[in-house]
Amino acid sequence: xxxxxxxxxxxxxxxxxxxxxxxxxxxxxxxxxxxxxxxxxxxxxxxxxxxxxxxxxxxxxxxxxxxxxxxxxxxxxxxxxxxxxxxxxxxxxxxxxxxxxxx
Amino acid sequence: xxxxxxxxxxxxxxxxxxxxxxxxxxxxxxxxxxxxxxxxxxxxxxxxxxxxxxxxxxxxxxxxxxxxxxxxxxxxxxxxxxxxxxxxxxxxxxxxxxxxxxxxxxxxxxxxxxxxxxxxxxxxxxxxxxxxxxxxxxxxxx
Numbered sequence: 489x490x491x492x493x494x495x496x497x498x499x500x501x502x503x504x505x506x507x508x509x510x511x512x513x514x515x516x517x518x519x520x521x522x523x524x525x526x527x528x529x530x531x532x533x534x535x536x537x538x539x540x541x542x543x544x545x546x547x548x549x550x551x552x553x554x555x556x557x558x559x560x561x562x563x564x565x566x567x568x569x570x571x572x573x574x575x576x577x578x579x580x581x582x583x584x585x586x587x588x589x590x591x
Numbered sequence: 592x593x594x595x596x597x598x599x600x601x602x603x604x605x606x607x608x609x610x611x612x613x614x615x616x617x618x619x620x621x622x623x624x625x626x627x628x629x630x631x632x633x634x635x636x637x638x639x640x641x642x643x644x645x646x647x648x649x650x651x652x653x654x655x656x657x658x659x660x661x662x663x664x665x666x667x668x669x670x671x672x673x674x675x676x677x678x679x680x681x682x683x684x685x686x687x688x689x690x691x692x693x694x695x696x697x698x699x700x701x702x703x704x705x706x707x708x709x710x711x712x713x714x715x716x717x718x719x720x721x722x723x724x725x726x727x728x729x730x731x732x733x
Contacts, residue, residue, distance in 0.1 A: 511606070512637040513601040542608075542626075544633050545697035554710060572626045579703060 515546035538568035599649035627704035634701035643670030674714040
């Protein structure tokens with residue numbers, strides 16, 4: 489299943505909506521939206537992950553890329569990840585650098 | 592037993608996912624165990640595509656099966672010898688995300704998702720065996 493990525497930007501927040509599966513083949517599309525969010529100069533990036541059914545390490549690399557691109561003053565939130573997606577983020581220790589909002 | 596031969600390319604990852612899902616369904620794996628099997632196979636296949644064949648042409652061969660206790664997938668390639676289990680470093684949670692090295696993450700995820708893993712290199716082929724237990728070990732009665 490493919491990945492659908494959309495991004496909406498307000499004054500200070502970029503919201504990236506991920507639907508489907510994030511693997512090495514689909515991660516470049518996610519990368520592009522991170523570039524857009526970084527270029528927009530927002531202070532908060534919200535990654536809506538409610539409908540993200542799968543995430544491989546390529547998705548983690550995208551989070552590292554987001555952090556490197558935007559610096560520590562930008563807050564990055566992953567909202568509503570499924571249990572296995574949240575587990576993957578925690579397993580890599582990334583929950584210390586991005587805010588996980590489980591539901 | 593089930594088998595699949597595919598070109599070593601990122602566009603093949605969808606076939607890898609279907610292969611894992613169909614095997615997991617036949618084995619009656621839980622959603623969690625099925626996810627772990629797919630994640631591990633996907634990560635190791637991705638690693639062969641990106642690093643094993645270094646973006647060049649090659650082939651991936653998958654075979655899968657099950658016995659009473661386990662479901663297994665054997666992943667074969669013809670890339671230079673590489674044992675994913677050797678030198679796999681755990682992530683460094685104390686290092687800020689922006690300063691992390693990003694190598695080895697996929698292999699770490701794969702190996703920690705599995706119940707058992709082995710690698711051998713013979714006759715010019717890497718052969719990895721990925722194993723998931725079909726049932727969680729039951730607790731012994733007190």
